[in-house]
Amino acid sequence: MILELDEVRKSYGEHEVLKGVNLEVEKGEIYGLLGPNGAGKTTLFQTVMGLLKPDSGSIKVKDRPHDQGKEIKRMIGYLPSDISFYDDMSARANLEYFANLADRDPDIDELLELVDLTGDQDRKVGEFSTGMKKRLGIAQALLKDPELAIFDEPTTGLDPEGKNRFRKHVEKINREKDTTVIISSHITGEISPLCDRFGILNEGVIKASGTKDELSRKAGTSLEIELEAKNPDKAEKVVKSLVDSYSRDEDVFEIYSDRDRSSILKHLVDNGVKVKSFELKESTLESTYLELTEADR
CATH class of the missing domain: 3.30.70.100 (Alpha-Beta Plaits)
Known part of the structure; x- marks a missing residue:
């Protein structure tokens, strides 16, 4: 098991967003987290990433306590729903900048090839379409060569062709880099062809989990x-x-x-x-x- 959450709770003031989340993600799978807007998906991801501290409960990554700081964070790549880059910099320059911030030295050429941006690496990101920015976001999430990649509502704003292309890239990194992927959406059709298992999050609780047939x-x-x-x-x-x-x-x-x-x-x-x-x-x-x-x- 690469990720385990046990009764994780998180509140903002008196508003409880996560109300005892229990979740298990197996190594090597693509796991779909389904939930309507406001269900707590982003808060859950930010808590797993260590950007937010849970009020109670436990989080383990590969059986290691979540509070082991940088060691755990380096195992996880994150693509937020509101991804942003420096528009006046090229795709390559953006990746090099974020790699330097993370104190990593990844193979930028390999990442650009992985997301089909080799031919656009010197273009300014401000000239990119939404789909191209999402693909660059995948590359950014993989800068640390993470064992677990989390994509928060990644197909939002993409046209049908862009959604299909994004799904193919996720399958590719899962297959070729053996990266476990968690991907969220509020629309089942966006991720149902892609995922091995699913969890349905609503009102801060996982209501059900399993394969498509089981659910x-x-x-x-x-x-x-x-x-x-x-x-x-x-x-x-x-x-x-x-x-x-x-x-x-x-x-x-x-x-x-x-x-x-x-x-x-x-x-x-x-x-x-x-x-x-x-x-x-x-x-x-x-x-x-x-x-x-x-x-x-």
Whole structure:
């Protein structure tokens, strides 16, 4: 196990952000941390990085206590969601500058080649697209040749081609450099093709963890219902009184419940809600994620 968190808590004043996080990441895997905005993902990463001190609980990196300072920090590379560089400096100059700050002497040529920026190494970063800056961010996160790399919402702001290219680079460093990767997102489709296992973080707690198949089975099946509703907000109140977890898109509700399908439909009709159509859907990682996060709203 490369990373272990046991009951980690962190508060800002009276606001508790991490409420007893338990997390295990295995060496060599790509681990996806899913959670809505405000779930505590960035605070969790900054705590693991040592940028924030936990109020309680323990963090171990390769069975070593987290408080071993520089030795632990050198084992972890970090790509923050709000990455920034010196725009008037070239890509190479930026990497050399940050390597000097970290007191490291990495193979800059190798890193630039790894992220397909060899041909752009002398261009000023201010001329880079968002995707190119993200790729440069990967290189920066690898300057210390870390055993563990953490990428916080790295696909935000990328177009579909950029997202696909980013995923390929993550797979490449995981495969070629044997780097364990933790990558976060609030959108399951952004990272689901990439990761070996997932954790779902909401309200400062890991609600569930496992492979895509394991998490998909947790939700069972869901019922998608399209309603004929003159007042959809009123219809939503009826749905809410019936089940704990659901999602809504206009007049279409996806309901996650162990209740019998016929009893759900009867309850809606008895309360004056007309059902236009319905479909029983097998669960997915997305449906499990929605069930575990929507229920806390």
